[in-house]
Amino acid sequence: MSDPLNLVFGALADPSRRQVIGYLSECGTATATELTGELPMTRQAVSKHLTALADAGLVESERQGREMRYRLTEAGTEWDDRLDSLRKHLERRKN
Amino acid sequence: MIQKEIVLPAPREEVWEALTDPDRLEDWFANSVELDLRPGGGASFRWSNGEERHATFTEVDPGRRLAFDWEDDGAVEFTLDDDAEGTLLTVVESSPSWSTALELQASAFALV
Numbered sequence: 001m002s003d004p005l006n007l008v009f010g011a012l013a014d015p016s017r018r019q020v021i022g023y024l025s026e027c028g029t030a031t032a033t034e035l036t037g038e039l040p041m042t043r044q045a046v047s048k049h050l051t052a053l054a055d056a057g058l059v060e061s062e063r064q065g066r067e068m069r070y071r072l073t074e075a076g077t078e079w080d081d082r083l084d085s086l087r088k089h090l091e092r093r094k095n
Numbered sequence: 096m097i098q099k100e101i102v103l104p105a106p107r108e109e110v111w112e113a114l115t116d117p118d119r120l121e122d123w124f125a126n127s128v129e130l131d132l133r134p135g136g137g138a139s140f141r142w143s144n145g146e147e148r149h150a151t152f153t154e155v156d157p158g159r160r161l162a163f164d165w166e167d168d169g170a171v172e173f174t175l176d177d178d179a180e181g182t183l184l185t186v187v188e189s190s191p192s193w194s195t196a197l198e199l200q201a202s203a204f205a206l207v
Contacts, residue, residue, distance in 0.1 A: 079097060087101060088123070091104060093109075
C-alpha cells in the first residue's frame with residue numbers, strides 16, 4: 001500500500017514532472033522529443049521525469065517508430081480491452 | 096473503483112453464457128478457464144503468458160448479476176440489463192490496495 005503511494009507522491013512532488021503531466025493532459029500524447037521542444041528542460045531531464053512517472057504508474061507508453069509515445073494512464077483500460085474482446089466474441093457467434 | 100458500461104449485441108441469456116461458460120470464456124477472456132458456478136465456488140483463469148488468477152464467486156444470479164472476489168486483490172461485479180440493442184453490461188471493479196493511489200492520481204490530474 002505505501003509503496004505505490006510513495007511513488008505517486010514522489011513523482012508528483014517535482015514541479016517539472018507536474019509540467020510534463022500538465023502537457024500530456026492538455027495534448028493527450030507526446031514523445032520525449034516533443035516534450036523537450038515544448039518544456040524548458042533538457043532531453044535528458046525529460047527522459048528522467050518520464051521514467052519516474054512511468055514507475056509510479058502515472059504515464060504509460062507505446063513504441064512509435066524509433067521513439068516512445070507517452071500518455072497519462074487511464075484507470076480501467078484493461079476492462080476496455082476485455083469488453084471489446086467480449087463484444088467481438090458475441091459478434092463472431094452471431095455470424 | 097472502476098466502472099465500465101458496454102452495450103452488447105446479444106440478449107441477456109447469451110451474454111450470461113459468454114460470462115459463465117468456460118468454453119466461451121476461453122474464446123475471449125483467458126486461455127484456460129475452470130469454474131464452479133455457485134456462491135462460494137471457485138474460478139481459475141490461466142493465460143498463455145503464464146499468468147494465473149483465482150477467484151471466488153460471491154453472487155450468481157443467472158441472467159442478471161455475477162460477482163466474484165479475486166484471490167490476489169479486488170472484487171468484480173457484472174450487472175446485465177435489457178437494452179434496445181441487446182444487453183447493457185456494467186462492470187465494477189474495486190480493489191482496496193490500489194483504489195487510494197488511483198483516486199489520488201485522478202485528483203492530482205484534475206489539479207495540474
